[in-house]
Amino acid sequence: MTTGVPGAALVRQEDRRFLTGAATYVDDIDLPDMLHAAILRSPYAHARIRSIDVSRAAALDGVSAVLTYADLGPVSQPLPLLIPHPALTQPRTQYALAKDVVRYAGEAVAMVVASDRYIAEDALELIDVDYEPLPVISPGDLGAAIAPGAPLVHADVPSNIAAHLVQRVGDIDAAFARAAHVFQRRVLLERSASQPLETRGVVARFDSFERSLTVWDSTQGPISIRNGLAVLFGLPRDKVRVTAPDVGGGFGVKIMLFYPEEVLVPLAAMRLGRPVKWIEDRREHMTASNHERGQVHDISIALDADGRILGLRDVFLHDTGAYCPYGIIVPQITSCQLPGPYKLPAYYSDAIVVYTNRTPVSPYRGAGRPHGVFAMERILDYAADQLNMDRVEIRRRNFIQPDEFPYDLGLVFQDGLPTRYDSGDYPAGLERALEMIGYAQFRSEQRRAREQGRYLGIGVGCYVEGTGIGPYEGAHITIDNAGEIHVATGASTQGQGHETSFAQIVAGELDVPIEKVHVTTGDTQRFAWGTGTYASRALVVAGNAIGLAAKAVREKAIKVASYVLEVAPEDLELVGGRVRVRGMPVRGLSLAALSIASNPIRYAYGAQAPDLPATLPAREGPPLPPGEEPGLEATRYFSPQHATFASGVHAAIIEVDIQTGMVRVRKYAVLHDCGKLINPLIVEGQVSGGVAQGIGGSFYEHLDYDENGQLLNASYMDFLIPYASEVPHLEIDHIETPSPINPLGVKGAGEAGCIPVPALMAAAIEDALAPFGAVVDRMPLTPDDILKLVINNMR
Amino acid sequence: MSESGLPQQEKRVIHMRVNGAAYEAEAETRCLLSDFLRHTLRLTGTHVGCEHGVCGACTVIFDGVPIRSCLMFAVQADGGEILTVEGLSEPDGALHPLQQAFHDCHGLQCGFCTPGFLMALYAFLRDNPDPDLSDEAISEAISGNLCRCTGYQGIIAAVRSVLTTMRAGRVQPSPVVEEEERV
Numbered sequence: 001m002t003t004g005v006p007g008a009a010l011v012r013q014e015d016r017r018f019l020t021g022a023a024t025y026v027d028d029i030d031l032p033d034m035l036h037a038a039i040l041r042s043p044y045a046h047a048r049i050r051s052i053d054v055s056r057a058a059a060l061d062g063v064s065a066v067l068t069y070a071d072l073g074p075v076s077q078p079l080p081l082l083i084p085h086p087a088l089t090q091p092r093t094q095y096a097l098a099k100d101v102v103r104y105a106g107e108a109v110a111m112v113v114a115s116d117r118y119i120a121e122d123a124l125e126l127i128d129v130d131y132e133p134l135p136v137i138s139p140g141d142l143g144a145a146i147a148p149g150a151p152l153v154h155a156d157v158p159s160n161i162a163a164h165l166v167q168r169v170g171d172i173d174a175a176f177a178r179a180a181h182v183f184q185r186r187v188l189l190e191r192s193a194s195q196p197l198e199t200r201g202v203v204a205r206f207d208s209f210e211r212s213l214t215v216w217d218s219t220q221g222p223i224s225i226r227n228g229l230a231v232l233f234g235l236p237r238d239k240v241r242v243t244a245p246d247v248g249g250g251f252g253v254k255i256m257l258f259y260p261e262e263v264l265v266p267l268a269a270m271r272l273g274r275p276v277k278w279i280e281d282r283r284e285h286m287t288a289s290n291h292e293r294g295q296v297h298d299i300s301i302a303l304d305a306d307g308r309i310l311g312l313r314d315v316f317l318h319d320t321g322a323y324c325p326y327g328i329i330v331p332q333i334t335s336c337q338l339p340g341p342y343k344l345p346a347y348y349s350d351a352i353v354v355y356t357n358r359t360p361v362s363p364y365r366g367a368g369r370p371h372g373v374f375a376m377e378r379i380l381d382y383a384a385d386q387l388n389m390d391r392v393e394i395r396r397r398n399f400i401q402p403d404e405f406p407y408d409l410g411l412v413f414q415d416g417l418p419t420r421y422d423s424g425d426y427p428a429g430l431e432r433a434l435e436m437i438g439y440a441q442f443r444s445e446q447r448r449a450r451e452q453g454r455y456l457g458i459g460v461g462c463y464v465e466g467t468g469i470g471p472y473e474g475a476h477i478t479i480d481n482a483g484e485i486h487v488a489t490g491a492s493t494q495g496q497g498h499e500t501s502f503a504q505i506v507a508g509e510l511d512v513p514i515e516k517v518h519v520t521t522g523d524t525q526r527f528a529w530g531t532g533t534y535a536s537r538a539l540v541v542a543g544n545a546i547g548l549a550a551k552a553v554r555e556k557a558i559k560v561a562s563y564v565l566e567v568a569p570e571d572l573e574l575v576g577g578r579v580r581v582r583g584m585p586v587r588g589l590s591l592a593a594l595s596i597a598s599n600p601i602r603y604a605y606g607a608q609a610p611d612l613p614a615t616l617p618a619r620e621g622p623p624l625p626p627g628e629e630p631g632l633e634a635t636r637y638f639s640p641q642h643a644t645f646a647s648g649v650h651a652a653i654i655e656v657d658i659q660t661g662m663v664r665v666r667k668y669a670v671l672h673d674c675g676k677l678i679n680p681l682i683v684e685g686q687v688s689g690g691v692a693q694g695i696g697g698s699f700y701e702h703l704d705y706d707e708n709g710q711l712l713n714a715s716y717m718d719f720l721i722p723y724a725s726e727v728p729h730l731e732i733d734h735i736e737t738p739s740p741i742n743p744l745g746v747k748g749a750g751e752a753g754c755i756p757v758p759a760l761m762a763a764a765i766e767d768a769l770a771p772f773g774a775v776v777d778r779m780p781l782t783p784d785d786i787l788k789l790v791i792n793n794m795r
Numbered sequence: 796m797s798e799s800g801l802p803q804q805e806k807r808v809i810h811m812r813v814n815g816a817a818y819e820a821e822a823e824t825r826c827l828l829s830d831f832l833r834h835t836l837r838l839t840g841t842h843v844g845c846e847h848g849v850c851g852a853c854t855v856i857f858d859g860v861p862i863r864s865c866l867m868f869a870v871q872a873d874g875g876e877i878l879t880v881e882g883l884s885e886p887d888g889a890l891h892p893l894q895q896a897f898h899d900c901h902g903l904q905c906g907f908c909t910p911g912f913l914m915a916l917y918a919f920l921r922d923n924p925d926p927d928l929s930d931e932a933i934s935e936a937i938s939g940n941l942c943r944c945t946g947y948q949g950i951i952a953a954v955r956s957v958l959t960t961m962r963a964g965r966v967q968p969s970p971v972v973e974e975e976e977r978v
Contacts, residue, residue, distance in 0.1 A: 011898055011899060011901065012898070012901065015897070015898040015903060015906075016890075016898070017906075018903055018905075018906025018909050019880075019884075019890060019894040019897055019898060019903070019906075019909060019913070020840070020880065020881065020883070020884050020890070020894065021838070021839070021840015021841070021879065021880035021881040021883075021910055022840065022881075023840075023906050024839075025839075025842070025907065027833070027839070027843070028833075028839035030834070030837065030839075056799065056800075059799070060799050060801075061799075118804075118823065118825065118826070122799075122801050125801065126799060126800075126801070195943060196905070196907075196943055197842075197844045197850060197852055197905070197907040197908045197941060197942070197943050197944075198842070198844070198905070198907045199844075246905075246906065247905065248842070248844075248905045248906070248907030248908075249904075249905040249907060249943050249944055251943070281846055282844070282845040282846055282847065494905055495903075495904035495905025495906065495907075495944050496904070497904065681901050682901070684901075684948075685901050685904055685944070685945055685946075685948075685949060686904075687946075688945060688946030688947075688948040688949070689904065689942075689943070689944045689945050689946045690946070691946055692943075692945075692946035692947065693943070715845070715847055715849070716845045716847065716849035716850055716941070717847065717849055721941050721943065723934075723937070723938040723939075723940070723941060723947075724933075724934040724937045724938055724940075724942075724947040724950065724951065725934045725935060725938045727946050727947050727948075729930070729948070729951075730946065730948055753946070
């Protein structure tokens with residue numbers, strides 16, 4: 001037995017099914033009579049569809065249906081726009097199947113449903129589409145997309161500008177006018193993608209007797225999907241059940257409403273009266289599941305004579321791809337989170353959101369933050385270098401101080417609420433990280449190495465991450481006749497260990513072993529309200545709802561015990577899963593017994609049921625106070641006032657091999673503050689995975705488009721994800737500045753790990769290659785790129 | 796060629812022994828071993844991450860050797876002996892030391908890559924039962940498997956933990972699979 005105290009580094013409750021091959025991912029669902037779908041995707045990045053002939057495909061043995069735009073019926077309108085924003089003046093979303101024009105290579109054009117996937121893919125080969133190729137936005141400089149004469153992604157969107165978002169604080173012109181120093185850089189992060197190991201998948205079944213639709217979807221937001229499908233198909237919400245079963249990673253890419261297949265598969269299941277499955281293959285995932293990163297920043301900084309920031313001006317282009325189904329959340333987050341832990345008396349942020357003939361963009365772990373942090377940290381490093389100041393010292397001079405919280409940046413965050421930092425201790429975080437990496441000793445080590453012809457460099461990156469946004473999540477907790485505690489919440493799970501961390505909250509509140517607590521996430525039949533797992537919010541929002549529900553169940557247990565034992569509530573206590581009389585521990589009832597007593601099944605079930613009536617005082621009527629709801633259960637919701645702001649400092653020492661351009665990370669330290677830790681083991685797992693993705697984004701992962709808009713590296717042979725050999729040992733430590741704006745004092749931890757990595761790796765490479773005067777203004781860098789930094793400066 | 800112009804598909808009856816049980820089933824010659832295991836034999840513990848042999852999620856032991864089941868046709872496995880993740884724990888449910896170590900060291904998050912890692916490591920530790928393996932050698936050993944969640948920290952710790960237990964002489968590197976007939 002393990003006591004599930006919040007704060008304990010417990011191993012996970014859910015592991016066994018994953019370790020034994022017994023987990024259930026969408027592709028593991030196999031229903032009688034099931035059909036299989038495959039999608040025909042545009043080979044062109046921009047083309048007009050002159051005609052589609054599906055007759056040969058439809059005639060193939062085993063094919064049940066071939067759908068094109070003309071067949072879409074209730075789903076023929078454009079897919080929805082999430083989170084509209086006044087600055088998004090030209091929103092465009094795609095159709096479930098392309099209507100007339102395709103705008104990126106990979107856009108869905110037709111769907112085949114057949115008796116097996118092999119035959120469905122055979123049939124795709126037999127669909128004849130007559131395309132008229134149209135001019136394509138060229139890759140490379142994003143500025144070309146908004147230049148006069150550029151091809152238009154949407155004929156009715158001038159200059160390909162979807163949105164123009166400006167935020168300003170203070171008098172930026174005055175700040176620059178009185179600055180002792182002004183520095184400017186252009187920096188960019190290339191396009192990349194989440195790439196969970198499990199691709200997307202959907203299974204749908206329609207029951208024509210009950211007129212109910214059941215969908216299994218590898219989504220991060222099953223409740224939104226359920227609500228959306230109910231609207232589209234005109235079904236009552238309770239006739240649509242969406243389950244996100246075991247989901248093999250998400251990292252943002254699975255939080256859409258909708259991807260085309262999420263409406264197409266249910267449509268086909270309803271039309272054909274048979275279950276339908278669609279599983280994305282990896283190549284489809286590379287081109288047809290959303291991407292991210294991809295921004296170019298022109299950033300300039302105004303400093304006083306001591307290196308204190310007077311003002312910061314950042315103008316950036318954000319590549320949103322061919323559509324903007326997720327609104328302008330990513331650039332808006334960039335705009336709000338670029339300032340990081342630093343005081344900016346004046347700030348001007350100007351984001352231009354640009355359509356291109358590339359896969360649409362929606363959040364990928366970090367969600368706009370790695371880009372903003374890259375710009376901010378690069379300009380600070382540059383400024384420090386120019387002022388002959390230590391790069392760390394310029395940060396110290398500009399930190400928001402621990403006594404300045406709450407600290408309002410004056411910016412509107414992604415949730416439409418203030419960007420108001422709730423707590424933190426940035427100076428302490430920095431000093432601890434420097435101690436962990438050995439900053440004080442490093443320069444002499446670096447000098448000795450250089451004498452041996454070895455190039456070591458150090459980089460430090462700081463960030464603040466707004467987490468735990470609303471609107472709300474909820475939870476339902478019920479205790480059964482055996483005393484087992486069942487928790488359900490709408491915040492679904494893609495590997496974050498919610499079955500453990502959520503259970504810890506409940507086990508702590510009800511003082512029971514964690515094994516008694518069973519958590520279900522992501523099944524709309526078990527809990528029907530909520531928005532999903534994204535934006536590092538599950539623990540903050542759902543976790544606090546669970547905490548409130550557990551408290552309510554505790555109060556209910558005491559209330560029922562008070563009534564049946566005829567003891568005042570204040571004389572009762574809940575200890576070890578048992579409500580007992582204070583000072584008389586033998587007199588009490590277990591949660592199981594209280595559940596039986598409060599549940600009108602007339603003592604038929606439960607180990608303690610037969611003896612229970614005899615233990616209760618003789619009383620007329622039911623064993624519940626009049627007007628009391630039956631059952632030991634409660635439902636509670638939590639709506640945060642606004643985001644809670646986690647933070648961290650990462651530092652790395654790297655070695656660059658100037659013969660090969662290879663970089664080896666010799667040491668990597670993470671100092672992380674996500675408020676109160678519920679399970680340090682799980683938090684460190686989250687951070688580690690994030691750092692690995694950050695290393696990918698620093699050296700390996702980018703999406704390479706050619707001048708025809710073709711993705712050249714749409715496979716794992718060419719899109720390189722770090723293996724174990726590329727990820728160093730990570731030293732992780734925490735400080736805890738509890739959030740004052742939620743009962744648990746927690747902040748989100750899901751995205752943190754990846755955020756500062758490209759920034760600090762750029763800094764470390766520059767530092768290592770300082771003898772060559774290397775300047776790093778973009779990430780990722782391949783060994784080739786790094787060699788160029790050496791060779792170009794050797795003369 | 797068929798009427799559609801596509802090549803005619805041939806089906807064959809194949810036999811294989813998986814996790815000690817004998818199976819006989821029909822497979823199209825083009826059916827991947829991974830699809831055959833998952834959808835014909837319904838052993839869905841073997842996962843498919845990339846279908847082109849890079850991610851390692853579909854790793855199984857075929858005639859004693861770890862292979863990527865997405866790079867092999869089912870008919871090529873005819874007559875072979877296969878071990879999948881479902882066959883790793885004891886019949887009484889006791890976890891294999893590797894599985895236990897992954898649990899103890901938080902070596903998994905979403906779990907999708909986990910079966911591939913377990914099978915690759917099962918063969919590696921059988922062939923390299925060296926308690927003094929360096930972390931670098933461990934990294935190298937799992938460098939055919941992608942994990943997108945853990946940053947590999949917990950996985951390396953898990954292998955280290957198994958090696959430590961091996962040093963103490965408490966476990967064999969791999970179990971003997973019980974033979975049993977099932978058709």
